Amino acid sequence: GSVVIEDRVILAGQVGLADNVTIGEGAIIGARSGVMSDVPAGEKWFGYPAMRGREFLRSMMTLRHWASKNDAADREGESQAGSLQRDVRPRRSR
Numbered sequence: 001g002s003v004v005i006e007d008r009v010i011l012a013g014q015v016g017l018a019d020n021v022t023i024g025e026g027a028i029i030g031a032r033s034g035v036m037s038d039v040p041a042g043e044k045w046f047g048y049p050a051m052r053g054r055e056f057l058r059s060m061m062t063l064r065h066w067a068s069k070n071d072a073a074d075r076e077g078e079s080q081a082g083s084l085q086r087d088v089r090p091r092r093s094r
Helices: 053-088
Strands: 044-046
């Protein structure tokens, strides 16, 4: 299959293009993106698989949000585990 790359397109480094896609005039594809479908003229696409710029940014922000929640839960779990260990320690007999 062939790929059609129209005028004034920017393909950043290490971009991959699937067979039979068209990259519209003036489109920009971000580095290390994998384009699986046609990109309309003038749009910015990023990611693997490549998606519209706003979608990509929204998904990255969502990932960061969930990662920070996960980190907070891990810290909370470690804190609770530490207090449980203190509570369960055997007492010394006198």
